[in-house]
Amino acid sequence: MTSFTIESLRAAVEGTPLSEWEDAVTTITQQRAAVGEFLRAGGHAYGFSTFLGHLDKFAVEEAQNLDIFHAHLVGSPQELNAREMTAITVMKLCQAAQGGSGLSPEAYQQLREFHAHPREGRVDLQASYGSGDVVPAAWWTNSVFQLELTAHDARSVFRSGDVIALINGSFIPQGFILAHLAELEEAFATTTTLLQEAHAIIGASDVQLSVSLRDLGPLEHALSDALSRLTAALSASASRTSANPRFVFGADGPSGTRAESNASFLDFTFTSALEQYASAMVVASAYLRSATWWVSQHGELRDGEVGHGVYFVQPPKISKAYYDRLTAALSSAPPVVQAESNEVEDIGDGALHRAHTIVSALPLLLKQQRLLATALTAVRGPAGQRPRFEV
Numbered sequence: 141m142t143s144f145t146i147e148s149l150r151a152a153v154e155g156t157p158l159s160e161w162e163d164a165v166t167t168i169t170q171q172r173a174a175v176g177e178f179l180r181a182g183g184h185a186y187g188f189s190t191f192l193g194h195l196d197k198f199a200v201e202e203a204q205n206l207d208i209f210h211a212h213l214v215g216s217p218q219e220l221n222a223r224e225m226t227a228i229t230v231m232k233l234c235q236a237a238q239g240g241s242g243l244s245p246e247a248y249q250q251l252r253e254f255h256a257h258p259r260e261g262r263v264d265l266q267a268s269y270g271s272g273d274v275v276p277a278a279w280w281t282n283s284v285f286q287l288e289l290t291a292h293d294a295r296s297v298f299r300s301g302d303v304i305a306l307i308n309g310s311f312i313p314q315g316f317i318l319a320h321l322a323e324l325e326e327a328f329a330t331t332t333t334l335l336q337e338a339h340a341i342i343g344a345s346d347v348q349l350s351v352s353l354r355d356l357g358p359l360e361h362a363l364s365d366a367l368s369r370l371t372a373a374l375s376a377s378a379s380r381t382s383a384n385p386r387f388v389f390g391a392d393g394p395s396g397t398r399a400e401s402n403a404s405f406l407d408f409t410f411t412s413a414l415e416q417y418a419s420a421m422v423v424a425s426a427y428l429r430s431a432t433w434w435v436s437q438h439g440e441l442r443d444g445e446v447g448h449g450v451y452f453v454q455p456p457k458i459s460k461a462y463y464d465r466l467t468a469a470l471s472s473a474p475p476v477v478q479a480e481s482n483e484v485e486d487i488g489d490g491a492l493h494r495a496h497t498i499v500s501a502l503p504l505l506l507k508q509q510r511l512l513a514t515a516l517t518a519v520r521g522p523a524g525q526r527p528r529f530e531v
Contacts, residue, residue: 144234144378146371149318152230152255153223161252164237168248172299174389175242178397179300185399186385187304188242192274193481205298209287212278212307215264220283226258228280228315234378235311241383242399243305247298254284265316265496270474270488272384272405277307309382310407313495314374317414320499321371324417327505328363331424334512335359338431341519342438352430359427366413366420373413380404406489414494418470421498421505425463428508432459435515444523451518451527455511458529462511466504469497 142160152158179189186192190200192208200208220228233251236243261283267275281287281303317324339353348354382404390396433456440449474490511529518527 141238141379141381142234144375146375149230149234149374149378150321152233153227153318155226155255155258157252157255158234158237160237161233164239165245165248167239168236168243169245171239171387171389172242172244174397175301175387178387178399181395183397183399185242185301185387186401187308188301188385188399192304194484200300202298202300205300205303209278209281209298209303209307212275213282214275215267215279217262217264217279220261220263220265222258222260224316224319225261225263225280225283226255227319228263228312229255229258229284231311231315231318231378232306232309235309235380235382236305238379238381240381240386240388241305241309242301242385242387243383244299244302247302247306250285259283263312265312265492268312268492269478269480269485270476270490270493271478271480271485272308273310273312273492274307276312276492277309280312281306304385305383308384308405310377310405310410310489310491311382313414313492314377314407314410316492316499317370317495318374320502321374323502324370324498325367327502327509328367328420328424330509331428331505332356332360332363334509334516335427335431337516338435338512341516342431342434350430350434352427353434356427359423362420362423366417369413370417373407373410377407377410382407403487406487407491408489411489411491411494414491414498415473418494418498418501421501422467422470425466425505425508428505428512429456429459429463432456432508432512432515435512435519439515439519442519442523446524446526451529452515455515455529459508459511462504462508466501469501469504472497 148158184190190198229251233255236248261280263276263279265276335356339356342353343349384402384405385399386402386404388398388400436452436455439445440452442449474488474493476488478486478488514527514529
């Protein structure tokens with residue numbers, strides 16, 4: 141297995157092709173040839189010689205790959221920017237470079253070409269029930285391969301098994317988070333800085349401060365630990381094969397090749413890291429709300445403030461409203477138990493759901509930060525000024 145560090149993943153998102161991707165070309169080509177021999181010798185592999193889900197008892201021909209693919213373009217896709225599309229592609233390339241997926245070298249090359257020349261795409265990130273994200277992945281594939289072209293062009297792209305090799309696996313939520321990782325890190329760093337500034341202003345004359353301000357250690361540890369787990373989970377996900385089926389190759393030709401059914405499209409380690417980050421977001425939001433209240437109270441009671449500190453009355457209330465919305469957004473998660481495809485897909489990890497809610501809730505945390513930053517600026521200045529709390 142090839143190990144990808146978080147630093148290499150960051151570099152790849154910024155456009156640097158990884159040498160490991162080039163190194164994997166020979167392996168992918170050789171493995172694809174072995175898969176072809178295996179299938180021609182009468183071997184069976186899910187999605188390569190069969191339809192998908194509970195229809196896997198039916199044989200499929202190569203020309204029907206297009207029907208399988210189009211059947212997964214369900215939902216209402218949203219626009220993803222080039223960075224998000226690139227990061228998702230980076231995760232897929234890293235996992236494909238591990239080998240074992242049976243992906244054709246032609247499809248692998250198309251992924252590399254997209255990374256070299258990224259563009260916006262359309263993906264329905266909410267079309268996930270947690271037991272693999274094959275529908276969002278199909279939308280991603282549709283954009284990467286530009287399959288809005290003719291049906292003939294699409295048929296020329298997909299070899300037997302390419303559809304399942306492309307859309308299966310756990311890479312959509314990881315890529316989406318990787319695209320926003322810098323923002324998620326900056327959000328926690330800014331929170332810590334603002335709270336330290338609030339502590340310096342409020343703590344000078346009080347014997348016993350509120351819990352949120354007397355000791356920032358628990359918060360700082362929670363934020364640091366959440367980020368460490370998240371980056372480690374991203375690296376671990378990129379450094380493993382995530383594909384169903386997964387091929388194992390022997391030295392004695394087709395008879396030594398076998399397709400193993402597995403559930404590597406589930407990544408509870410990554411989901412757990414997302415849950416910890418979400419929990420840390422809630423804690424950070426609570427601390428920001430409290431600090432906004434104390435800083436505003438300091439301004440409201442200061443002699444000479446306009447209208448007895450009228451400008452400091454509303455910010456704590458609005459920060460609390462943002463906190464309420466943030467916690468509501470992060471409180472729901474799809475159940476682990478599923479009952480899809482006649483109970484074939486009976487377990488889900490909810491990773492994409494959680495990744496999407498985290499990124500969607502982030503603007504609320506940033507609004508709280510701007511409120512506190514404005515309050516801090518106001519109380520540092522002379523009394524009597526009219527602060528603007530527009531965020």
